[in-house]
Amino acid sequence: MRGRDCSIANALAVVGERWSLLALREVMLGVRRFDQIARNTGASRDILTTRLRGLEAAGVLERRQYEAHPPRYEYVLTDAGRALNTVLLTLMQWGDRYVTEGEPPAVWRHSCGAELQVKTVCAECGEELRPSSLTPIRVGAVPA
């Protein structure tokens, strides 16, 4: 595994495989069951099994038995998994603006009453991020 030392790469090693983020989207929507996740994502069942195990091993999901006889399981988010909601919403908004044609397929309401639009800001000053307002202080090294 060569390439620049980077948390984007590390994050993608956990959630970057095909179907992983879509499975997480479903869990965030409250869908906890294997069959439903499979149907709603479109992933084939064997791959979905592999992905869910991976996400569990990475600490993003938990697999919980909710019935003993017959044994049945459901998937719930850990803290790390819940923290991905900002990533998913930011990506969704990008998709709404630059990829999806027509109306956004999904709309959320924020507790303030508004239909949610997300904004990514500097935590310190609160200003909206623009590429031109950023300069790298340090970037990960690339192994020789």
Added chain:
Amino acid sequence: MRGRDCSIANALAVVGERWSLLALREVMLGVRRFDQIARNTGASRDILTTRLRGLEAAGVLERRQYEAHPPRYEYVLTDAGRALNTVLLTLMQWGDRYVTEGEPPAVWRHSCGAELQVKTVCAECGEELRPSSLTPIRVGAVPA
């Protein structure tokens, strides 16, 4: 292409394949040349070619000839590509917190002077997003 109608899925169709986001990370860092992008991401050259062509076709990157003899090209971001910086930074921060061990490999400075930490907020009220403050108004349908 089954699965829920969703801008996350649509966005991932454009940037969700392996190496795509890492190639975009490099371009955002100012790396424009094929060889350097290949080295810094670790992608194999033929796959990288395929990805760059895909990103170009999707309107996220532009391929520009910067020298006629011999013909040489460089890659630059379009508006859509530049707009991905929030996605990348949000993902990076998640990786810093939940995946990368030790210090964050990359640090940015915001024009306000602070070392950048990003925050994802409601564009309307400015409050930081938390999963509990969101409710779906509408979600994409799943084809039968």
Added chain:
DNA sequence: TGATAGAGTTGGAATTCAGGACTTACAGGA
């Protein structure tokens, strides 16, 4: 008794990927 549901497994075909060698086009140095 048979049908249904949930949560996977299994097997084989199709696709994608890794890694390295090769190509083309030119510039500079010996």
Added chain:
DNA sequence: TCCTGTAAGTCCTGAATTCCAACTCTATCA
């Protein structure tokens, strides 16, 4: 002139993944 180097790919082969459909197992429902 010949040799070497650089940039941007292309090509090839074998290995790894993914897709798809069918199958399993357990237990409840009608």
